Amino acid sequence: MIKGIIIAGEGGQGIKLIAHTLANILVDLGHDITLTYEYDAAVRGGKIIGILNYSDKKVENPIVETPDLFLKLSSLGGDYPAKKIICETGLCNQEQIPFSKIAAEKFGNKIMMNMIALGRLMRFIDINPDDVDLKKYLPPKFVEKNIEAIKLGYDYK
Amino acid sequence: MQGDEAIAEGALKAGMSFFAAYPITPASEIMHHLAKVQSLNFVHAEDEIASINMIIGASMAGAKAMTSSSGPGISLKQEGIGYAHMTETPVVIVNIQRVGPATGMPTMPNQADLMQCKYGTHGDVFPIVFYPNSVEECYKYTIEAFNAAEESLSPVFLLCDGFIGQLYEAVDLSAIEVKTKERSKISLGKGIGHITGLLSENGIPKTKHPSYYKKWIKRIKEKIDDAAKNYAFYEYIPNKKSDTLLIAYGITSRVVLPLKDRYSIFRPIRIFPLLENELKEISKKYKKIVVIEMNEGQYKNEVERILKREIRFINSTGGEVKLSYIEGELKKIK
Amino acid sequence: MEGFPTVWCPGCGIGLIFRETAKVFDELKFNKENATVVSGIGCSGRSAGYFNLDSAHTLHGRALPVAEGIKRANDKLNVVVFSGDGDLSGIGGNHLLHASRRDIDITVICVNNEIYGMTGGQMSPTTKKGVKTMTSPYGDPYEPVNIQGIITSNKRHFYARSSVFHLEHLNKCIKQAIEWKGFSFVEVISDCIENNGRRLGFKNAYEMLISYRNNFKINPEAKVLDEFELGIIKKGVK
Numbered sequence: 001m002i003k004g005i006i007i008a009g010e011g012g013q014g015i016k017l018i019a020h021t022l023a024n025i026l027v028d029l030g031h032d033i034t035l036t037y038e039y040d041a042a043v044r045g046g047k048i049i050g051i052l053n054y055s056d057k058k059v060e061n062p063i064v065e066t067p068d069l070f071l072k073l074s075s076l077g078g079d080y081p082a083k084k085i086i087c088e089t090g091l092c093n094q095e096q097i098p099f100s101k102i103a104a105e106k107f108g109n110k111i112m113m114n115m116i117a118l119g120r121l122m123r124f125i126d127i128n129p130d131d132v133d134l135k136k137y138l139p140p141k142f143v144e145k146n147i148e149a150i151k152l153g154y155d156y157k
Numbered sequence: 158m159q160g161d162e163a164i165a166e167g168a169l170k171a172g173m174s175f176f177a178a179y180p181i182t183p184a185s186e187i188m189h190h191l192a193k194v195q196s197l198n199f200v201h202a203e204d205e206i207a208s209i210n211m212i213i214g215a216s217m218a219g220a221k222a223m224t225s226s227s228g229p230g231i232s233l234k235q236e237g238i239g240y241a242h243m244t245e246t247p248v249v250i251v252n253i254q255r256v257g258p259a260t261g262m263p264t265m266p267n268q269a270d271l272m273q274c275k276y277g278t279h280g281d282v283f284p285i286v287f288y289p290n291s292v293e294e295c296y297k298y299t300i301e302a303f304n305a306a307e308e309s310l311s312p313v314f315l316l317c318d319g320f321i322g323q324l325y326e327a328v329d330l331s332a333i334e335v336k337t338k339e340r341s342k343i344s345l346g347k348g349i350g351h352i353t354g355l356l357s358e359n360g361i362p363k364t365k366h367p368s369y370y371k372k373w374i375k376r377i378k379e380k381i382d383d384a385a386k387n388y389a390f391y392e393y394i395p396n397k398k399s400d401t402l403l404i405a406y407g408i409t410s411r412v413v414l415p416l417k418d419r420y421s422i423f424r425p426i427r428i429f430p431l432l433e434n435e436l437k438e439i440s441k442k443y444k445k446i447v448v449i450e451m452n453e454g455q456y457k458n459e460v461e462r463i464l465k466r467e468i469r470f471i472n473s474t475g476g477e478v479k480l481s482y483i484e485g486e487l488k489k490i491k
Numbered sequence: 492m493e494g495f496p497t498v499w500c501p502g503c504g505i506g507l508i509f510r511e512t513a514k515v516f517d518e519l520k521f522n523k524e525n526a527t528v529v530s531g532i533g534c535s536g537r538s539a540g541y542f543n544l545d546s547a548h549t550l551h552g553r554a555l556p557v558a559e560g561i562k563r564a565n566d567k568l569n570v571v572v573f574s575g576d577g578d579l580s581g582i583g584g585n586h587l588l589h590a591s592r593r594d595i596d597i598t599v600i601c602v603n604n605e606i607y608g609m610t611g612g613q614m615s616p617t618t619k620k621g622v623k624t625m626t627s628p629y630g631d632p633y634e635p636v637n638i639q640g641i642i643t644s645n646k647r648h649f650y651a652r653s654s655v656f657h658l659e660h661l662n663k664c665i666k667q668a669i670e671w672k673g674f675s676f677v678e679v680i681s682d683c684i685e686n687n688g689r690r691l692g693f694k695n696a697y698e699m700l701i702s703y704r705n706n707f708k709i710n711p712e713a714k715v716l717d718e719f720e721l722g723i724i725k726k727g728v729k
Contacts, residue, residue, distance in 0.1 A: 020325075027327040035325035038264070060414035062324060065479055175564050177556075198563050202556070203589035210553040214529070214560025217547055218568065222560070240550050345527050345547060345561060346568045351540040353548035360540060361494065 002055040004064035005121070008077030012044045014114035015073070019050030021137045022121060026054045028136075029127070034062035047076035069124055071117060073099065086120060088113075097156065103149070112149045119153020129154050158330075160295045160322040161186035164251055164315065166330060167299030168223050171337050173249075174198055175215035175222040177208040179230060182263040183319040184253040187225040205230040209237030209250070216246045217352060219344035221303055225251035227319075228270055229260065231277065238312055239278035240354050242377075245342070247306035249299070251315045253322040256476050265476020266319035268407055269452035271428055274314045281374065283381040286314040286429040287390065290410045292326040297333060298426065301388060304338040309384035316428060318451070319476075320408040382430060390426035391435055401490075402443040404460060409449050409473065412480050416487075428456070433463050440464055447471060447490060451478055498537050502696025504655035504681030505602055509538050511658055512573070512600060515665045516542070519569075526569040529558040531578035534609045534683075535602040538573045552582030555590040558597050566596070569669060576603040576617040580636050584616070587638075591645050594673045600665065601638070601676065604683040612686035623690065639716055639724065642676045647727030649675035652716055655682060656703040664723060671725065680707065680721075 005022075009015040016037065023035045031054040040046025051067075053059045070082035072091045085094040089101070097120060099113035106112075122129060134147045158166075165187045168176070177200040178188050192199055198220070202208040205226055212222035226234065231252050241248050254270045256262035274284045285305045287298045299315050306313040343349045351360030356370055363369045392410075399420045405413050410424045423439055425432050440446055447469040448457035454470055461468045471486040473479065499505050516526065523545050530539035532551035539546035549557045554574045562570045572579075579587055579601050590597070606624060607613040614624040616636040623630055642650040649671040651664035661679060668675035682688055682699035693699050710720040 023325065033325075033327055036320065036323060059326075061412045061480055062320070062408075063412055063479065065481055175560065177560065200559075200563070203585055206553065207556040207586055207589070210549065210556035211560035211563075214547070214549075214557035215564035216560075217557070218561040218564035220564035222564075236550050237553065240553075244547075344565070345545045346524060346565055347545070348523055349545050351546045351548065353540065354550055355548065362540075 002053060002059060004067045005052045005069045006064060006067040006080050007050040007071045009048060009073035010076050011042060011046045011048050013073055015048045015050055018114050018118045019052055021118060023052055024137045025127060025132055031056060032058050034059045036062060071121060073117060107145060115146045115149035116153035119150040120156060123154045158292055158328050159186060160292045160324050162190050163292045163295035164299045165190040167296040170335055171300040171303035173221045173223050175212060175220040177202045177211040178224045179205045179208050181227045181230050183255060183322050184225045184227050205233040206237060209234040212248045213241050213246050216248050217345045219340060223249040227253050227255050228257040231273060235278040239280060241312035242282045243354050244352050245310040247310055248312045249302045249306055249315060250312055254318045262476050266408055268318055268450050271455040275429060283378055284314055284429050285309055285385050286316055287426055288316040288406050288428050290321060290407050292324060293328045296330060300335055305388050307338040307340060309381050310342055311381060318407050385430045388427055389432060391432055392424040393439055394422045396421045400443060401445040401447060402440060403447050403449060405449045409451060409478055412478050413449060413483060431459055431463060436460060436463055445469060449483060499534060500685045502684045505535050507655040508602055508679050511662045512665055515662060525567060529554050529572045531574035533575040533578050535573060535575040552578055555583055555586040559590055559595050562595055562597050570597040572597060572599040576601060577607045577615045580638055581616045587641060591642050591674045594647050596673055598668045599676045601678045602681045603678050604681045604687060606683050606687035608683040608686045638678055643724055647673055649725040651677045651723040652721050654680040654703040654707050654721060656700045657721060660709055660721060667723060
């Protein structure tokens with residue numbers, strides 16, 4: 001069972017934190033992973049894509065052509081023939097979640113949208129944030145807020 | 158851990174004490190990682206040419222030295238690489254390949270710098286070249302590159318591609334067994350005498366002696382072949398049901414790995430000197446041999462030359478390598 | 492025995508600079524364990540092999556990075572670069588800018604004969620404006636590179652200029668340069684009779700030496716050396 005996830009967004013949205021955190025959690029849970037990024041030259045205002053594979057055996061091919069899950073957080077994120085798509089409002093035809101709006105309402109800052117999205121990802125993969133020591137993977141600054149955001153995304157209906 | 162990082166860690170584990178390089182995508186991460194190591198003699202050099210010459214100087218003075226770059230930088234370093242061959246100075250040169258020529262596609266991986274290792278510099282040289290295909294192998298084969306450099310007293314290439322270099326994988330370095338080779342050649346300042354880029358014998362230029370050149374080139378070739386014997390790295394995954402052998406390396410070999418349930422796969426890790434004996438032996442029982450690489454046939458041409466039979470070829474270029482495309486092309490091969 | 496007595500033309504200034512350098516090395520008790528010479532490409536590049544020290548004859552323009560690599564790997568070695576104007580200020584110009592900026596503790600002796608001698612007499616970055624050479628048959632159209640300016644643009648610097656006529660002064664410059672902690676540069680005005688002087692109208696090397704005596708003056712008080720002044724410009728205590 002090899003699962004491929006593509007997380008796409010814009011530079012500055014914290015895509016790397018989502019992908020890296022999820023990858024580290026999966027490794028600690030005993031999976032093998034491969035993670036790679038594709039980005040534009042611009043650090044802000046350009047697209048960034050995290051391509052994550054995880055498996056209970058060694059991951060052979062790290063390139064994902066048909067992701068099992070595609071998370072799209074910005075219109076710059078491109079499109080992929082994914083089995084399941086979760087996106088920010090207006091960016092796709094499947095599950096749309098107003099990540100920025102929730103972040104602004106609950107935390108007063110749109111930037112928290114990435115952690116809310118991470119929580120939603122974790123529910124898709126069936127990893128309960130309570131079962132994992134999130135503090136280990138997150139930067140010390142704002143760690144409490146981040147954990148709150150992840151749990152919010154996990155519980156979001 | 159990232160591939161580039163693993164290369165940096167491997168170099169440190171091998172005992173590298175001097176590193177000089179110039180920033181270039183997709184190899185800069187190696188520099189960033191090593192810049193933080195305060196015990197390392199680290200130089201962010203003014204250009205690529207300074208880097209190669211500095212590491213040669215440092216190695217002459219006894220240090221294990223390495224530089225890292227990508228296509229455009231390796232092109233600039235060619236005279237220096239020849240100098241390392243001529244002066245028999247052990248150094249490691251890392252090339253995280255990207256699409257060329259010239260500025261090309263800086264963020265797209267490629268495999269078109271194989272022949273550059275051998276024919277990039279002027280004159281006849283016999284390089285040793287390794288090419289890992291995972292983050293763990295980046296660590297392991299960087300260490301082996303240093304060992305091979307010490308044993309062969311020559312510049313050794315650690316080829317990689319932008320994909321593997323930038324790839325993150327879970328690795329446990331402490332679980333990897335490692336052996337390192339120490340410096341055998343006398344250093345500058347300990348009595349080596351005169352070192353020169355001219356053809357020479359014990360420091361005396363022999364620029365008008367054809368008979369000496371013939372002796373010298375024979376000695377060099379034998380020296381490299383002898384040393385390389387201890388580094389005949391490859392992976393062979395036979396499939397009893399298959400009459401077709403796939404040959405791939407680097408990122409391409411990862412992409413085609415899922416095909417092992419249908420095909421046999423041969424993966425060279427030592428690219429040069431060519432694994433002639435191994436290729437000849439393994440290829441015997443296969444009706445079809447397909448080389449799959451990201452260039453216009455650099456390894457395929459070599460395999461054809463050695464095996465003297467038709468070799469099929471699938472190439473994936475422009476920085477993109479997809480299993481679906483390769484599978485499609487394989488079906489077309491009768 | 493083919494390389495002896497030397498490979499240089501009779502009358503070549505390199506021999507004089509080599510001899511003064513060797514005298515200073517002797518005085519400072521240089522030996523294989525504490526000193527090495529690094530040379531570039533050009534007639535001056537052949538010098539490295541003649542010193543009784545471990546030495547490296549490098550690629551054109553790359554003596555400075557090789558020397559820096561050696562010094563960083565073994566700082567017990569006194570590293571002296573012996574090269575020419577083309578090698579150091581032309582193809583090697585970029586390395587000159589940065590090695591001097593990094594203030595790496597090496598000494599550079601530059602044989603400045605204002606020509607590319609080894610390859611037959613083409614103009615060099617230090618050839619004076621208007622001088623006729625193999626690649627400037629109507630006169631060099633450019634002003635020469637200002638090596639003093641490059642070296643002294645650094646906060647700490649040691650720049651000395653001497654000539655193959657002023658041998659006592661040359662000896663003093665070389666000694667002080669080696670003793671200086673940090674990057675030190677000695678520019679030596681030298682003669683190339685066969686591939687330069689001959690075409691400029693000099694009948695022999697002796698005439699070129701006399702011209703240095705007549706045209707150059709040692710100025711020990713100078714803060715900046717004029718075109719025909721010799722002296723030492725240094726700044727900064729470590």
